[in-house]
Amino acid sequence: MKAFADLYAELDATTSSNAKLTAMQNYFAQAAPEDAAWAVYFLSGGRPRQLVPVRMLREMATAFSGLSPWLFEESYQAVGDLAETISLVLPETQHTSTDGLAVWIEDKLLPLRNAPPLTLAECLPALWAQLDRQSLMLCIKLITGSFRVGVSKLLVTRALAAMAGLDSKRVAQRLVGYTDLSNRPSAASYLKLIAPESPNEHAQRGGQPYPFFLAHALSHPVEQFEALLGPASQWQVEWKWDGIRAQVVKRDGRLWIWSRGEELVTERFPELESLVHGLPDGTVIDGEIVAWKAAPPGTVDAFDTQSPSSPSVQPFALLQQRIGRKMLSKKILDEVPVVIQAYDLLEWQGEDWRNQTQATRRTQLEQLIKTCANPVLLSSPVLTGEDWFDLARQREASRKLGVEGMMLKAREALYGVGRTKDMGVWWKWKVDPFSVDAVLIYAQQGHGRRASLYTDYTFAVWDGPPSARERTLVPFAKAYSGLTDDEMRQVDSIVRKTTVEKFGPVSSVKPTLVFELGFEGIALSKRHKSGIAVRFPRMLRWRQDKSVEDADSLATLQDLLA
Amino acid sequence: MDLVIARPEGLYCPPGDFYIDPWRPVERSVITHAHSDHARRGNQHYLAAAPSAGILRARLGQDINLQTLRYGEQLLHHGVTLSFHPAGHVLGSAQVRLEYGGEVWVASGDYKTEADGTCAPFEPVRCHTFITESTFGLPIYRWQPQTQVFAEINQWWRANADAEKTSVLFCYSFGKAQRILHGIDASLGPILAHGAVEPINRIYRESGIYLPPTVYAGEVKKHDPMMRKALVLAPPSAGASPWVRRFGDYSDGFASGWMRLRGTRRRRGVDRGFVLSDHADWPGLLWAIEQTGAERVIVTHGSIGVLVRHLREQGLDAMGFSTEYGDDEDTTVLEPESAEVLA
Ligand SMILES: [Zn+2]
Ligand SMILES: [Zn+2]
Numbered sequence: 042m043k044a045f046a047d048l049y050a051e052l053d054a055t056t057s058s059n060a061k062l063t064a065m066q067n068y069f070a071q072a073a074p075e076d077a078a079w080a081v082y083f084l085s086g087g088r089p090r091q092l093v094p095v096r097m098l099r100e101m102a103t104a105f106s107g108l109s110p111w112l113f114e115e116s117y118q119a120v121g122d123l124a125e126t127i128s129l130v131l132p133e134t135q136h137t138s139t140d141g142l143a144v145w146i147e148d149k150l151l152p153l154r155n156a157p158p159l160t161l162a163e164c165l166p167a168l169w170a171q172l173d174r175q176s177l178m179l180c181i182k183l184i185t186g187s188f189r190v191g192v193s194k195l196l197v198t199r200a201l202a203a204m205a206g207l208d209s210k211r212v213a214q215r216l217v218g219y220t221d222l223s224n225r226p227s228a229a230s231y232l233k234l235i236a237p238e239s240p241n242e243h244a245q246r247g248g249q250p251y252p253f254f255l256a257h258a259l260s261h262p263v264e265q266f267e268a269l270l271g272p273a274s275q276w277q278v279e280w281k282w283d284g285i286r287a288q289v290v291k292r293d294g295r296l297w298i299w300s301r302g303e304e305l306v307t308e309r310f311p312e313l314e315s316l317v318h319g320l321p322d323g324t325v326i327d328g329e330i331v332a333w334k335a336a337p338p339g340t341v342d343a344f345d346t347q348s349p350s351s352p353s354v355q356p357f358a359l360l361q362q363r364i365g366r367k368m369l370s371k372k373i374l375d376e377v378p379v380v381i382q383a384y385d386l387l388e389w390q391g392e393d394w395r396n397q398t399q400a401t402r403r404t405q406l407e408q409l410i411k412t413c414a415n416p417v418l419l420s421s422p423v424l425t426g427e428d429w430f431d432l433a434r435q436r437e438a439s440r441k442l443g444v445e446g447m448m449l450k451a452r453e454a455l456y457g458v459g460r461t462k463d464m465g466v467w468w469k470w471k472v473d474p475f476s477v478d479a480v481l482i483y484a485q486q487g488h489g490r491r492a493s494l495y496t497d498y499t500f501a502v503w504d505g506p507p508s509a510r511e512r513t514l515v516p517f518a519k520a521y522s523g524l525t526d527d528e529m530r531q532v533d534s535i536v537r538k539t540t541v542e543k544f545g546p547v548s549s550v551k552p553t554l555v556f557e558l559g560f561e562g563i564a565l566s567k568r569h570k571s572g573i574a575v576r577f578p579r580m581l582r583w584r585q586d587k588s589v590e591d592a593d594s595l596a597t598l599q600d601l602l603a
Numbered sequence: 604m605d606l607v608i609a610r611p612e613g614l615y616c617p618p619g620d621f622y623i624d625p626w627r628p629v630e631r632s633v634i635t636h637a638h639s640d641h642a643r644r645g646n647q648h649y650l651a652a653a654p655s656a657g658i659l660r661a662r663l664g665q666d667i668n669l670q671t672l673r674y675g676e677q678l679l680h681h682g683v684t685l686s687f688h689p690a691g692h693v694l695g696s697a698q699v700r701l702e703y704g705g706e707v708w709v710a711s712g713d714y715k716t717e718a719d720g721t722c723a724p725f726e727p728v729r730c731h732t733f734i735t736e737s738t739f740g741l742p743i744y745r746w747q748p749q750t751q752v753f754a755e756i757n758q759w760w761r762a763n764a765d766a767e768k769t770s771v772l773f774c775y776s777f778g779k780a781q782r783i784l785h786g787i788d789a790s791l792g793p794i795l796a797h798g799a800v801e802p803i804n805r806i807y808r809e810s811g812i813y814l815p816p817t818v819y820a821g822e823v824k825k826h827d828p829m830m831r832k833a834l835v836l837a838p839p840s841a842g843a844s845p846w847v848r849r850f851g852d853y854s855d856g857f858a859s860g861w862m863r864l865r866g867t868r869r870r871r872g873v874d875r876g877f878v879l880s881d882h883a884d885w886p887g888l889l890w891a892i893e894q895t896g897a898e899r900v901i902v903t904h905g906s907i908g909v910l911v912r913h914l915r916e917q918g919l920d921a922m923g924f925s926t927e928y929g930d931d932e933d934t935t936v937l938e939p940e941s942a943e944v945l946a
Contacts, residue, residue: 053865053869054868054874054875054876055874056872106742108742109913109916111912112741112742112909112912112913115741115906115909116741116742116743119741119743119864120743120864120865120866121866122865122866125864125865126743129742129743129745129863129864130742130743133745487866493864493866493867494866494870526870526872
């Protein structure tokens, strides 16, 4: 436990990838396999469900610290992170536990789940008393499922690969699905990750997907595309779907569907299960699951933008509603049916096709989809244009079509791992986000890195035009990213000076600050006061040149809806 | 009667007709210590503890009208008996004891309860009313013994020197810097001091406080290989200036009580945060308050609301004064950037 806590502290203290890599390598070189197994799990984003309800944890920590509840609360407000707060207010002790991470997780922490309060009140203080402050904070983060540390999965992969003398692509592949809830890390599973290459590597794969190849954002003006990318004819161009990136794996007569988070989501999409019959064994398809409005019987022309009755993709918000459900009722399955917009073929006839060119993979994919002839498996259309300018014109229809822009994939490119660029690049060429000028009306203190600074803001627009005799500001979006640290500090000090009222961690402020707010999508919403919900709102810039009166109104937002 | 009240100019003693650490210019000021938020320019008379004279004059001008008292020495003014008592915060820092008509009040200024060897250690003074600071007035602030922090700094410095990297440690130039110099293992390598730090070192040495030899960083040649083994002490403001670039691929650290929190550590964006404060931590504040035996406590700058509420829960008569003192552990505090101000 202490070794992992030290690793966490080291990773947390540095921003240098090299330093992080070294720290992980040192850790893995020393750790017992059963401990390393859990370390890999947590570092690559695995999170067991919360073991003790946060409220209960808080109460016990407060009691154990001997502080009045209000004083604990004040402390928490200042720190911004529960685990850290608890570790700072509990009695300081010497580290006495010699147990490793695996023993802590398996024998001490996991059994806490669903334990009655009385048992917890007995166990927790006894456990905490064995840990120094650093380990204690980590322990609580593991209990609450809030462990996060700034390393990418790719970096973990590289650390393991370097230590085991393996190709990091191989490790990445073995690591896929490692953090899925169905997998419990063990010495054996860890040793498999770092085992030498074996000839039957492929046969051992089971339902494992491949690491997803991720796109990079392209934000240059189209005038530069020719120079930057070469002629458009060398690129495979598709729509950029607004759905859930997924791999469909068919092997040994079974079907698995994996999300980009490498979570097994097969059961979330029962309508896709029919693919188990249509796809031959040894097939892996990459694509996007989207909510889909089917065409009325008789029409076939997918994506005819002219016809209002043509089949089309539905807003992501709808798909999100469906994902949020614990139980999938018949009603929701009927209302929000999904399809796969398939765009790549990673495995064919049991062979890894990632080193085939994009064009080859695409040709085979289209053939496969035709043979399969299942209405839930669509081929994401390839778009053609005379040149980049022509494509840019076509891209203007993105919003209307419910897509986020275009994807550009070099026809000669291979399928890489994560955000690698050495085997070819995928570009996402997104349409510009919507933007409005909005007024900051509430501010909340941030958490973690931004603890004690006001960094989370609520924005409002006017409910009437400037000419209206009386108008008020209606909140419509929350945003917390997009400012530089410096701007954040400035805004923080203005918030403190202009606070009108405080509701716990939230302050209402006198409206003085105007920001240009960008967002990716907009939809009607009954749950919001403004009647509108926006997706991925963020601050594009601080409009110090604008007064509050110059901010946009609800009408501007409603225009964007159309 | 109240011996100290809050006025727009500062904390005021009505029977004595003087101010303690006023933030606006007044006729008669009593100064607890020479940090710039407590000792401001423009007062006609200054009264302070003798060991703070050197720095007060360096910061406010050689020509200020300054009178000093030894710790414990008493002065009778308009019927008020005034004396200074060590606050353990920085060189010359003092608590101000006021006695009038059988009432005793003590104003703490800034204080720290752990003795550090660079200034007279904090001495609790019995009183009826105690005016305390509250910079770190939350239970999350508990300091490790300083030997442990110095060991951490030594270890960091040694590792950097082994890797041929300069160690740049940001800290408040008056008090914190000298405390670090006094506490670290000077045999690990050369020590360089920024222009804001070096003149204060001189004053400490002149006052008989041992500090290891330091070199004024401005005198070191750009590519002098000695730099790569060196520890550099500089004020936080230097971190954002081109000045620091001369050290090439350096490792940086920051020494402050605020480094106790992960959030502030990360926001500072330095390689290492060392939790070292010249203020009392939460247990220190509570201990000091208890030691005074005061029944009435007035809380100033810091976590006023929290400390007041807590003390009331303990059965004390507590209230807050709002003041315009800053936070000398923070980075937003303005402090003299260079030697000119001190020359
Ligand atoms: Zn001070
Ligand atoms: Zn102060």
